Amino acid sequence: MANYEKLDFWSLKAQKEGYPARSVYKLQEIDKKFGLLPKNQGQINADFKVLELGAAPGSWSLYILRKLAGRGFLAACDISPLSHRVDAGLFDGQNFFFKQADIFAPDTQTELTAQGPFNLILSDAAPSTSGGRNLDTARSMEIARAALAYSDAALRSGGSLCVKIFQGAGAAALIKETRPKFNMFKTFKPEACRSSSFETYMVGLGFKKRF
């Protein structure tokens, strides 16, 4: 294994635990801290629905599907395909739907929101980094805004949200707009984020649906 020595702690852990990417530990930490998914699988009924944007290669999807344990439903979307390398058939399960598409495409928005309403909406979607922080932050803001539009359209009253944003221009305004929509709102940077990364997550619990 030529690249083995170059893998960091989280990538090695992901390899050992059967996840295609280290990013799963960010979701695990957020879930442990905020209780995004029910701890007790007995509390998950057929009506429990999750929407995940920017899902490839599929670590978060696998984490969620393992926690759902055949109950509830997960709809996921990404421009790129999922990796089936370690999914053990979970991506072919009846409680999973994957759409390979751009989350900005109107027909994708219509198709995904029609599968709701959702108890939980997550977005780990991120632009391919250009190295230019201003450009990357601006693209990340557009993606986060798109995720919030899904939330406005299809998050259940009382539902939860977890959306990645890049800290930088526009982040404070977005946080200010989003905070009042939830009973509890925080920004949180998991330890599994690379220290050089300027990403953070907006977490909202108890969505106050206006209609």
Ligand SMILES: C[S@@+](CC[C@H](N)C(=O)[O-])C[C@H]1O[C@@H](n2cnc3c(N)ncnc32)[C@H](O)[C@@H]1O
């Ligand atoms: C950090 S990765 C997500 C990793 C994933 N959470 C996991 O654990 O496997 C970010 C993803 O966002 C996706 N993405 C970025 N812009 C997108 C868009 N407009 N529509 C759909 N997916 C997008 C990328 O293709 C990429 O796969």
